[in-house]
Amino acid sequence: VNDSPGGPAVRQMTFHQPVTKIAQEVYSLHNLMLIICLAIFVAVFGVMFYSIFKHRKSVGHKPATFHESTAVEIAWTVVPFLIVIGMALPATKTVVAMKDTSNADLTIKVTGMQWKWGYDYLKGEGQGISFLSALSTPREQVIDPTKVKNDNYLIEVDNPVVVPVNKKVRLVLTANDVIHAWMIPAFAVKQDAIPGFVRDTWFRAEKTGVYRGQCAELCGKEHAFMPIVVNVVSDEEYTKWVEGKKKEMAAKADDPNKTWTIDELKQRGEKVYAANCVACHQANGKGVPGAFPALDGSAVVKGPKAPQLGVVLNGKGGMPPWKGVLSDTDIAAVITYTRNSWSNKAQENIVQPAEVLAARK
Amino acid sequence: MGSHQTGSAPYYFVPGPSKWPVLAGASLLLTMAGASAWVNGVSWGPVANIIGILAVLVVLYKWFGDAIAESEGGLYSARIDVSYRWSMSWFIFSEVMFFAGFFGALFYARSVTMPWLADLDHKLIWPDFSAQWGNSPGGTIEPFAKMGPFWIPTINTALLLTSGVTLTIAHHALRAGQRGKTAFWLFATIVLGAVFMSFQAYEYAHAYSELNLKLTSGIYGSTFFMLTGFHGFHVTLGAIMLAVVLYRVMKGHFTPDHHFGFEGAAWYWHFVDVVWLGLYVVVYWL
Amino acid sequence: MTTVVDHAHDHSHDHAHDHPHGWQRWLYATNHKDIGTLYLWFSFIMLLSGGVLALLIRAELFQPGLQLVQPEFFNQLTTMHGLIMVFGAIMPAFVGFANWMIPLQIGASDMAFARMNNFSFWLLPPAAILLAGSFLVPGGATAAGWTLYAPLSTQMGIGMDMGIFAMHIMGASSIMGSINIITTILNMRAPGMTLMKMPMFCWTWLITAYLLIAVMPVLAGAITMTLTDRHFGTSFFNAAGGGDPVMYQHIFWFFGHPEVYIMILPAFGIVSHIIPTFARKPLFGYASMVYATASIAILSFIVWAHHMFTTGMPVTAQLFFMYATMLISVPTGVKVFNWIATMWKGSMTFETPMLFAVGFIFVFTMGGFTGLILAVTPIDIQMQDTYYVVAHFHYVLVAGSLFALFAGFYYWGPKWTGFMYNEGRGKFHFWGSLITFNVTFFPMHFLGLAGMPRRYADYPAQFTDFNMIASIGAFGFGLMQVYFLLAVVLPSIKGGQKAADKPWDGAEGLEWTVPSPAPFHTFEVPPTVK
Numbered sequence A: 001v002n003d004s005p006g007g008p009a010v011r012q013m014t015f016h017q018p019v020t021k022i023a024q025e026v027y028s029l030h031n032l033m034l035i036i037c038l039a040i041f042v043a044v045f046g047v048m049f050y051s052i053f054k055h056r057k058s059v060g061h062k063p064a065t066f067h068e069s070t071a072v073e074i075a076w077t078v079v080p081f082l083i084v085i086g087m088a089l090p091a092t093k094t095v096v097a098m099k100d101t102s103n104a105d106l107t108i109k110v111t112g113m114q115w116k117w118g119y120d121y122l123k124g125e126g127q128g129i130s131f132l133s134a135l136s137t138p139r140e141q142v143i144d145p146t147k148v149k150n151d152n153y154l155i156e157v158d159n160p161v162v163v164p165v166n167k168k169v170r171l172v173l174t175a176n177d178v179i180h181a182w183m184i185p186a187f188a189v190k191q192d193a194i195p196g197f198v199r200d201t202w203f204r205a206e207k208t209g210v211y212r213g214q215c216a217e218l219c220g221k222e223h224a225f226m227p228i229v230v231n232v233v234s235d236e237e238y239t240k241w242v243e244g245k246k247k248e249m250a251a252k253a254d255d256p257n258k259t260w261t262i263d264e265l266k267q268r269g270e271k272v273y274a275a276n277c278v279a280c281h282q283a284n285g286k287g288v289p290g291a292f293p294a295l296d297g298s299a300v301v302k303g304p305k306a307p308q309l310g311v312v313l314n315g316k317g318g319m320p321p322w323k324g325v326l327s328d329t330d331i332a333a334v335i336t337y338t339r340n341s342w343s344n345k346a347q348e349n350i351v352q353p354a355e356v357l358a359a360r361k
Numbered sequence B: 001m002g003s004h005q006t007g008s009a010p011y012y013f014v015p016g017p018s019k020w021p022v023l024a025g026a027s028l029l030l031t032m033a034g035a036s037a038w039v040n041g042v043s044w045g046p047v048a049n050i051i052g053i054l055a056v057l058v059v060l061y062k063w064f065g066d067a068i069a070e071s072e073g074g075l076y077s078a079r080i081d082v083s084y085r086w087s088m089s090w091f092i093f094s095e096v097m098f099f100a101g102f103f104g105a106l107f108y109a110r111s112v113t114m115p116w117l118a119d120l121d122h123k124l125i126w127p128d129f130s131a132q133w134g135n136s137p138g139g140t141i142e143p144f145a146k147m148g149p150f151w152i153p154t155i156n157t158a159l160l161l162t163s164g165v166t167l168t169i170a171h172h173a174l175r176a177g178q179r180g181k182t183a184f185w186l187f188a189t190i191v192l193g194a195v196f197m198s199f200q201a202y203e204y205a206h207a208y209s210e211l212n213l214k215l216t217s218g219i220y221g222s223t224f225f226m227l228t229g230f231h232g233f234h235v236t237l238g239a240i241m242l243a244v245v246l247y248r249v250m251k252g253h254f255t256p257d258h259h260f261g262f263e264g265a266a267w268y269w270h271f272v273d274v275v276w277l278g279l280y281v282v283v284y285w286l
Numbered sequence C: 001m002t003t004v005v006d007h008a009h010d011h012s013h014d015h016a017h018d019h020p021h022g023w024q025r026w027l028y029a030t031n032h033k034d035i036g037t038l039y040l041w042f043s044f045i046m047l048l049s050g051g052v053l054a055l056l057i058r059a060e061l062f063q064p065g066l067q068l069v070q071p072e073f074f075n076q077l078t079t080m081h082g083l084i085m086v087f088g089a090i091m092p093a094f095v096g097f098a099n100w101m102i103p104l105q106i107g108a109s110d111m112a113f114a115r116m117n118n119f120s121f122w123l124l125p126p127a128a129i130l131l132a133g134s135f136l137v138p139g140g141a142t143a144a145g146w147t148l149y150a151p152l153s154t155q156m157g158i159g160m161d162m163g164i165f166a167m168h169i170m171g172a173s174s175i176m177g178s179i180n181i182i183t184t185i186l187n188m189r190a191p192g193m194t195l196m197k198m199p200m201f202c203w204t205w206l207i208t209a210y211l212l213i214a215v216m217p218v219l220a221g222a223i224t225m226t227l228t229d230r231h232f233g234t235s236f237f238n239a240a241g242g243g244d245p246v247m248y249q250h251i252f253w254f255f256g257h258p259e260v261y262i263m264i265l266p267a268f269g270i271v272s273h274i275i276p277t278f279a280r281k282p283l284f285g286y287a288s289m290v291y292a293t294a295s296i297a298i299l300s301f302i303v304w305a306h307h308m309f310t311t312g313m314p315v316t317a318q319l320f321f322m323y324a325t326m327l328i329s330v331p332t333g334v335k336v337f338n339w340i341a342t343m344w345k346g347s348m349t350f351e352t353p354m355l356f357a358v359g360f361i362f363v364f365t366m367g368g369f370t371g372l373i374l375a376v377t378p379i380d381i382q383m384q385d386t387y388y389v390v391a392h393f394h395y396v397l398v399a400g401s402l403f404a405l406f407a408g409f410y411y412w413g414p415k416w417t418g419f420m421y422n423e424g425r426g427k428f429h430f431w432g433s434l435i436t437f438n439v440t441f442f443p444m445h446f447l448g449l450a451g452m453p454r455r456y457a458d459y460p461a462q463f464t465d466f467n468m469i470a471s472i473g474a475f476g477f478g479l480m481q482v483y484f485l486l487a488v489v490l491p492s493i494k495g496g497q498k499a500a501d502k503p504w505d506g507a508e509g510l511e512w513t514v515p516s517p518a519p520f521h522t523f524e525v526p527p528t529v530k
């Protein structure tokens, strides 16, 4: 493998090359701490090893008998205290700067979910853009040792976040199910995304390029497989991307009042299922005993559709609510799909987007 | 082990091998395995859990029986008495910390989480939430009414405070060597405790049936029932201790200057009182 | 004082039971030495079990891709490795030392509550059974990390409940053990042994016991809330009901941070005996050692949120917890300096206990410095939940706590077994462990700095080389511990060179005034300390 630009380098031994001012400060802080700690370490253990070599019985050293000295004890309490204060002062400045999320040019809402990220551009150029972003490394590379792993193995996604260079980007983070953490080492950004809460952080990337990070809070079985990719581009390119993305979204948007045929819904539902549900309920619909319930043969899936709509929209136990993630059409499609797949032949076998819209109320 | 010759107590009595600890451990294993199964709806869970709890109780009964016999057999020197005092104090301290965890949760949920959930940023997720203690942002909680301090909790406060007084009277009587009086006031204390628990049970029923206030009523219900529930559980424990002490008083186990069994239970009872005062202020008034 | 003679006379039939043989001796034990031995064996078995889980982790991480285990099982391995090592291996091992040594060091005949002492021990196997058994139930063991963060912990199956109940049991065990230790130390010291004459190991344990009593109930509360959130519809950690997942973290770490000092303070105690013995010079700054230990313990209650810098606390909270955390280096530094001052101008020899003690100081300090670096909020935000943290805590836990336990074994083992261990093998164990330890965990600093997150079943290919080194080191380290069991521990129980009552010429303390191996009953007449 080769280095991954914007991601880790092979045998990288220190922080990423900083791309934001904060990251630069963190980098220097760490260097400073490292130097001070190394100096103390060398001094302290220099003394110890000197003693070990000189004051050993085998070279005939006779033991002294002293066992206290108020003066030195005070000294080595006070001096470390002062050193520690010296370390804390520059750090304080950076902490305060890191927390200042005001005056952002662009605000993006980041939603962590098992196991992908959702992005909604809330404010600034590109407002209204919204998409999901998931791992794009093919599964074969993960499970098949004979497949070569590419340079961006596990740190590549289908839809990267795109932001303009030199603009202050404020992220507001939340999650759908459990806690995740959004991290880009090169920006020195790491912020937990907590279900039901909104937390914020910010960065101002000073160099264009692709920057890579990963989810940094244990979030269940696919924790290692929900990377983050940020594409920092020039203003012009950003404007172009916004236009393109908007067109793409308009093309994809569905009319919630359209009535679909069952086959259309099943086809679309299969894709939705593969993208969102297989991780837990499995492709064969059998789930994982004890952890994730089976859909194949499930009473809820085979019974009346209202309860299933409720579960999918609002979540239940470990199942996250999907109402903020999937469109009406996707939800209708995936429910229809489960009702007609595997051994399931539900009585009420079709759900239309309009019914989902009604159930949301 | 009961038939020791009395003589001067050993410097520090160390009991011989005993089968109770390991049996208690095994019973607890059954209890906990049963509990795990029970909460997950496995059929044998409740049976295992209840058998386990009963086994624990039987073992403890036997175990304390041994200890009482040793004490009555004159094996416990003054030094052992001091050991019991230290250990009871620190046990009560550990209980204080247990409650501190729940009080801390209440404080945090009210003073940190609630305003947080209602701030500007959180309008993104909870547009309609207003920071009122008892409100839940999710809209998934059935409406309920909050529990005020009148009248049951206030009466209960009076009951517990009185029970502290009656217990102290009993203690004075014990020190004066008046066994009958001791037993009477001890009994009164237990009765007050029992009345307290009955009121508490009534209050719970009232909460469930009329206020629609349940364990599932959001963080309000969670903290309300967990705090008062654990307190009630401790009142029950304290009352059981006092009942055992009463039995021992009637058997004539305690002397005016050698009765740590009584004092330990009394300390515990006072601790339970103090926790209640905290609850009364924090849960019902504020 | 003739009371002890009375004792023997009055209860002669007790003494008939006093030496029960076979299984009853262990199951019904009330003797602090037997119970100490039980604790030590239990914890060693747990160390091996937790170690096997670690090796499975390391084997999976040997190269990128999923080769051996599924990611959900990987998370179970990580979680159970952490739980077993913390609650099964390190903590019980120190309690085992306390059982063996505290009565001997303070001249007491036994622990204050002998039966409760046995109960504390016999709660551990049930907890271990619950934990191990949870691997076999549907859904497997809990996989939420040893910290059991909500709301991930509400997603798990029955294995999570078994884990919660196991932790309840272990918590009860720790509380009872601590009450026993406190009572023993406060009430059963030999006449003349004032608190400020008490051996350091007893001091560190006294303070540790207070930490345990203060924080174990809080952990019990936290996991009880998890349990009710899981099954009874409470909303402690659920925002929709007005609760807060971060509240779990606050409560957990209020326990969790003192917990890590619970695992290191007794280690400080052990080392504070070994260094003076082999330097043939009294411990430097005894009083300041006591005060430093107490300061560490007190400070440990106000630093917990340094584990939570990335949850997005207000800036004032971040600063407060950063300052408070950094402050702990000061008393810890005092300890390190005092040890070195004890060595200074001594007449040192380097038998195995001393090697492990010096190794402890050296490597623990590295872990301490990485801790200090993590305490700096902006740096921690960069490194939180990466392998840098994993490196940090294995430096303080393995090369800290575990090395001190090894040192203590070599130091006091002769008193327990009556035989000297084989010095050459002990030295080999030390050097082998020291080297393989560093091979395993040093590269993890680099992985963390480069951004490899922890609790990952698979990783980007750029991280491969350091992971390979770490995995190789881990197997080496594991082999060294098997060697320790087979070549050092077992032989030294069976026989070998007879140990003198005081095998170390520089040693001091009451424990060396009784024969080796220490007889079943010691100090039935309390000795007088001048």
Ligand code: HEA
Pocket: A040, A044, A079, A080, A081, A083, A084, C147, C260, C261, C263, C264, C306, C307, C325, C326, C328, C329, C332, C333, C334, C336, C364, C365, C366, C367, C368, C369, C370, C371, C372, C373, C374, C375, C376, C380, C383, C384, C385, C389, C392, C393, C396, C397, C400, C401
């Ligand atoms: C034995 C256990 C132990 C010990 C002793 C310590 C000691 C310390 N720890 Fe550690 N820590 C853990 C076990 C331990 N830790 C564990 C298990 C975790 C991870 C938990 C999890 O998430 O799973 C953790 C995580 C952890 C974090 C959170 C990291 C993260 O998740 O982002 C932090 C941050 O502040 C931290 C800091 C410290 C500090 C400052 C000390 C200090 O006490 C160190 C003090 C010592 C020294 C500094 C060296 C000696 C001093 C001198 C020679 C004097 C001179 C020095 C100066 C003047 C600077 N630790």
Ligand code: HEA
Pocket: C047, C048, C049, C050, C051, C052, C054, C055, C057, C058, C078, C079, C081, C082, C083, C085, C086, C090, C144, C145, C146, C147, C390, C394, C397, C398, C402, C440, C454, C455, C456, C457, C474, C475, C476, C477, C478, C479, C481, C482
């Ligand atoms: C408390 C003490 C403690 C100890 C002693 C150890 C010991 C070891 N730990 Fe531990 N570790 C933790 C506490 C501890 N750990 C904690 C708290 C966590 C965090 C968990 C979490 O994230 O929730 C953790 C996490 C953790 C991780 C990160 C996992 C992840 O994030 O996914 C790793 C990875 O390498 C690791 C490795 C090791 C290794 C190789 C050892 C070795 O030292 C083990 C050595 C022992 C043996 C190997 C056993 C002896 C050998 C045999 C019985 C026979 C077989 C041997 C051979 C064939 C060679 N540990």
Ligand code: CUA
Pocket: A112, A113, A115, A179, A180, A181, A215, A216, A217, A218, A219, A220, A222, A223, A224, A226
């Ligand atoms: Cu999402 Cu880890």
Ligand SMILES: [Cu+2]
Pocket: C256, C257, C260, C303, C304, C306, C307
């Ligand atoms: Cu900590």
